[in-house]
Amino acid sequence: MAHYMLLVYQEEVDPAEQAEREREMPMFVELHRSLREAGLLVGVQRLYSTESATSVRVRDGETEITDGPFAITKEVLAGYYILDCADLDEALKQAARVPAARWGTVEVRPIMRADEWLRVSREAGADLPDEAVKDMA
Amino acid sequence: MSGGVHPADPVSVAVARAFRDERPTVLATLIRQAGDFQLAEDAVQDAFEAAVTAWRRDGIPANPGAWITTAARRRAIDRLRRDRSVTDRAERLAELTRLEAQDEEEPSMDDESPIVDDRLRLIFTCCHPALEMPARVALTLRTLGGLTTGEIARAFLVAEPTMGKRIVRAKRKIADAHIPYRVPSDEELPDRLRGVLRVVYLIFNEGYVATEGDRLVRGELCDEAIRLGELLSRLMPDDAEVWGLLSLMLLHDARRVARVDSEGRYAALDEQDRSLWDQDLIADGLAALERAVSLRRPGEYQLQAAITALQIQAPDAEKTDWAQIAELYGALARLNPSPVVELNRAVAVGLAEGPAAGLTLLESLLGDPALARYQPLYAAHAELLSRAGDASAAAGAYERAIALSANAVERAELERRLGALHAG
Numbered sequence: 001m002a003h004y005m006l007l008v009y010q011e012e013v014d015p016a017e018q019a020e021r022e023r024e025m026p027m028f029v030e031l032h033r034s035l036r037e038a039g040l041l042v043g044v045q046r047l048y049s050t051e052s053a054t055s056v057r058v059r060d061g062e063t064e065i066t067d068g069p070f071a072i073t074k075e076v077l078a079g080y081y082i083l084d085c086a087d088l089d090e091a092l093k094q095a096a097r098v099p100a101a102r103w104g105t106v107e108v109r110p111i112m113r114a115d116e117w118l119r120v121s122r123e124a125g126a127d128l129p130d131e132a133v134k135d136m137a
Numbered sequence: 138m139s140g141g142v143h144p145a146d147p148v149s150v151a152v153a154r155a156f157r158d159e160r161p162t163v164l165a166t167l168i169r170q171a172g173d174f175q176l177a178e179d180a181v182q183d184a185f186e187a188a189v190t191a192w193r194r195d196g197i198p199a200n201p202g203a204w205i206t207t208a209a210r211r212r213a214i215d216r217l218r219r220d221r222s223v224t225d226r227a228e229r230l231a232e233l234t235r236l237e238a239q240d241e242e243e244p245s246m247d248d249e250s251p252i253v254d255d256r257l258r259l260i261f262t263c264c265h266p267a268l269e270m271p272a273r274v275a276l277t278l279r280t281l282g283g284l285t286t287g288e289i290a291r292a293f294l295v296a297e298p299t300m301g302k303r304i305v306r307a308k309r310k311i312a313d314a315h316i317p318y319r320v321p322s323d324e325e326l327p328d329r330l331r332g333v334l335r336v337v338y339l340i341f342n343e344g345y346v347a348t349e350g351d352r353l354v355r356g357e358l359c360d361e362a363i364r365l366g367e368l369l370s371r372l373m374p375d376d377a378e379v380w381g382l383l384s385l386m387l388l389h390d391a392r393r394v395a396r397v398d399s400e401g402r403y404a405a406l407d408e409q410d411r412s413l414w415d416q417d418l419i420a421d422g423l424a425a426l427e428r429a430v431s432l433r434r435p436g437e438y439q440l441q442a443a444i445t446a447l448q449i450q451a452p453d454a455e456k457t458d459w460a461q462i463a464e465l466y467g468a469l470a471r472l473n474p475s476p477v478v479e480l481n482r483a484v485a486v487g488l489a490e491g492p493a494a495g496l497t498l499l500e501s502l503l504g505d506p507a508l509a510r511y512q513p514l515y516a517a518h519a520e521l522l523s524r525a526g527d528a529s530a531a532a533g534a535y536e537r538a539i540a541l542s543a544n545a546v547e548r549a550e551l552e553r554r555l556g557a558l559h560a561g
Contacts, residue, residue, distance in 0.1 A: 002315045085315075086315075086317075087315040087316065087317035088265075088267055088314045088315050088316045088317065089316075089317050089321070089325070092267065108314075110313050110314045110315065112313075119221065
């Protein structure tokens, strides 16, 4: 089994169209219940619109704070799922069930396991003890 | 693969043959057992390198495939012991060591079914829709065909390091994203099989109609595509489109030599020397088409193969049943509407009912901005105008087609036709 993050990207639309999407919520609730019953759902969260986003960058020791998302794009990150699936086919099948896939895009990304993260970092020369694995992810 | 070895040396010949004939099977099985694409590929590569020395010392084994399988598995175990990066390393190691201990427990080469399953798994993994199309093509040729990265790079006019990176990236994605190594479930199978057939046909077409460069025929790609088509027809004998695609490729390939005349010029179907057509391939292609039709599940490859069969079976272009061909193109357009199919239908109608009827059908295509740079459209337009007796309009269309052609052989032919127009 592997963990996948499903990142839900969609356009931010006017209130009338947003209201239409809100009326799809029973579909989401149904999906989430079925994912949970199948033992696939690790987590799901919805984000507020990018109007409430703040971006932080540290450059030359200075913290820069900007109002807005990291990049101005038409489709923005609106929420995410973390699923525990047998393989990519399973994750893609579930991604296609997300109602937002009909008006937006669901990006499926494999999540790196903590032991893998530790291994990759050590291979690159990071000085980390075995027990660091529990603090990595 | 073994650089610097004299090709006539029997050991080199045996290794090269084993590489060509046994490698995909050995690799497919080892990928399943080792659970890692890259590891399995490296281990198989090691085994072939070891074969050169061992076979020269001990003689060529009676069953080279079995020898390579055992050697590759041992190399995989060695590599797994050293390489900690493979996920589920301990389980994999235990499984391989178990197989190693009871060498004969694993089905032998004569027992086709489990091995056949492995090759099918490998095809579906290489052609997985989560990989970009060029990567699917490259990975399929690399793992299931006998082509090296350098050969694939040359065939697709890409620098070798670029092609190498493309293949490495695809293998990494298979590992990181856990692209499964299995034949898709029944509900996914039809879609996924269509995707596999598309990859095979793309390989064939890339060999058959080079879109760039001077070599019109890149035979190796055609041969690989047909080998893959034959493999699929053995692995999935109940799928009509698998047979349809095989038939289509065989019927095209039968005319490969005749497509370029003795001066290196492109020869259209009606100008080809029919004595150059390969009758054995035509017979195989027609048999595959018959098999496809008997399954009673029509599809686009079968329709295209049927069209090609009608063209081949007619004694010459004049006696070809263009009305029937136009009808088959109509069926194809209903199944899978595309401007390219519409263009072919217009040409067939032009030949069946006269140029005016064909030109009427071309009108909407000529107004389609998506086709503004589509060379065959203007070549066909020129041909129909010329047949209709409008030489000046035909000349304009030929000039446009010439300007859009990326293929030197094809361009020379269009220029010849333009010249003939002025002469007449």
